[in-house]
Amino acid sequence: MEKDLFPYIGKLTLPAITAPVLLDALRKVEKRGANETAHTLRQTAGQVFRYGVQTGRCERSPVTDLHGALKPVVVKHMAAVLEPAKAGELLRAIDGYTGQPMTKAALALSALLFQRPGNIRQMEWAWIDFDTALLTIPSQDMKRRLAQKLNGRPHFVPLAPQAIAILKELQPLTGHGRYVFPSLRTGERAMSDNTINAALRRMGFASDEMSAHGFRAMARTLMIERIPGISADVIEAQLAHGKSGPLGAAYDRAEFMEQRRRMMSDWADYLDKLRMGAEVIQFKKA
Numbered sequence: 001m002e003k004d005l006f007p008y009i010g011k012l013t014l015p016a017i018t019a020p021v022l023l024d025a026l027r028k029v030e031k032r033g034a035n036e037t038a039h040t041l042r043q044t045a046g047q048v049f050r051y052g053v054q055t056g057r058c059e060r061s062p063v064t065d066l067h068g069a070l071k072p073v074v075v076k077h078m079a080a081v082l083e084p085a086k087a088g089e090l091l092r093a094i095d096g097y098t099g100q101p102m103t104k105a106a107l108a109l110s111a112l113l114f115q116r117p118g119n120i121r122q123m124e125w126a127w128i129d130f131d132t133a134l135l136t137i138p139s140q141d142m143k144r145r146l147a148q149k150l151n152g153r154p155h156f157v158p159l160a161p162q163a164i165a166i167l168k169e170l171q172p173l174t175g176h177g178r179y180v181f182p183s184l185r186t187g188e189r190a191m192s193d194n195t196i197n198a199a200l201r202r203m204g205f206a207s208d209e210m211s212a213h214g215f216r217a218m219a220r221t222l223m224i225e226r227i228p229g230i231s232a233d234v235i236e237a238q239l240a241h242g243k244s245g246p247l248g249a250a251y252d253r254a255e256f257m258e259q260r261r262r263m264m265s266d267w268a269d270y271l272d273k274l275r276m277g278a279e280v281i282q283f284k285k286a
Contacts, residue, residue: 004029004041014049014058019065026070036073042066079207080214082221088274090210093203095275102191103199105170106181110196110212112163112268114219114239116143117212119155121191123180128167133159133261142240155240158261160268219267227266234259 008025009017022045029038042063049061081087091111097104110120119137127136135157142155159167167180174182181191196212216239223230234256 001041001044004037005045014052017062019062022062023066023069026066030071035071038070039073042070078213078217079209079211080217080221081205081210082218084222084226084274087218087222087271088277090203090205091271091275093205097199097203099199099202100184101173102170102181102184103195105166106191106196107199108166109163110215111218111271112160112166112264113157114216115157116216116240117193117196118143120212121181121193121195124178125171125175125180126178128159128180130164130168133161133164135159156257156260157238158257158264160265162268162272163264222270223263223267227270230263230266231256231259234263238263 005025008028009021012021022042026038026042029041046061046063049058049063052058053061081090094104094107094111097107106120109123110117113120113135115137119141122141123135123137127138128134129136137155137157139152139154142152170180174180178188179190181195183189183191197207200210200212201207220235220239223235224232237256238260
């Protein structure tokens with residue numbers, strides 16, 4: 001709002017902001033290729049005008065007249081490794097990574113925990129309980145609607161022994177500060193959002209092969225296809241994918257914690273097998 005709307009319409013009264021005036025501001029955002037941002041600004045402006053109508057500051061909202069005026073948002077799937085053999089190659093590349101130890105650890109935990117890249121790089125030591133082997137991400141740090149951020153439950157991530165080992169090895173390096181993965185320039189900020197992707201490129205994985213977000217798709221796909229007995233609902237709960245509909249709230253309360261602990265341990269063991277190239281493939285008898 002401060003960057004894209006206020007400079008152009010911030011000083012105007014609500015009645016003076018017609019549909020063409022608002023659209024002109026949104027078109028500037030579109031021209032730089034930020035289509036999703038343009039749609040978000042349109043929705044946010046709609047909230048301002050609804051408040052304006054409710055409080056008598058304007059008679060109607062011009063946002064409704066802009067339905068279909070903006071370019072549609074094209075959903076792009078994040079590049080991800082989805083084949084076991086390629087996943088094993090990726091894990092061996094992480095093991096052999098010769099860059100910063102913090103980056104290597106972030107890569108390894110991205111595979112083990114398959115949380116959103118922002119939650120990985122912004123992880124705080126205060127979130128980690130070694131005694132209970134649990135990572136607790138506060139609600140306000142999750143990708144949620146504002147009301148859910150304020151009133152929602154934290155997201156729990158059980159830590160397999162492999163994840164605990166990585167964190168304990170990293171603790172002497174960064175445990176004195178706030179972030180598990182602090183910025184190399186200043187420890188007061190978290191690791192850059194491009195660090196993981198840059199490391200993947202350095203390891204030889206092109207942008208259309210693997211991305212920081214791709215660890216989530218890799219985990220979901222391989223667990224469903226390769227590890228028997230894991231429920232899709234348990235995986236979705238660990239991915240922090242909310243469930244819509246009238247049962248959504250009940251689902252959110254069903255943490256599946258015991259199942260998730262077993263799943264995270266099974267997943268870590270499966271990654272070890274892939275890393276060693278030891279996944280068993282059944283061949284039919286001749």
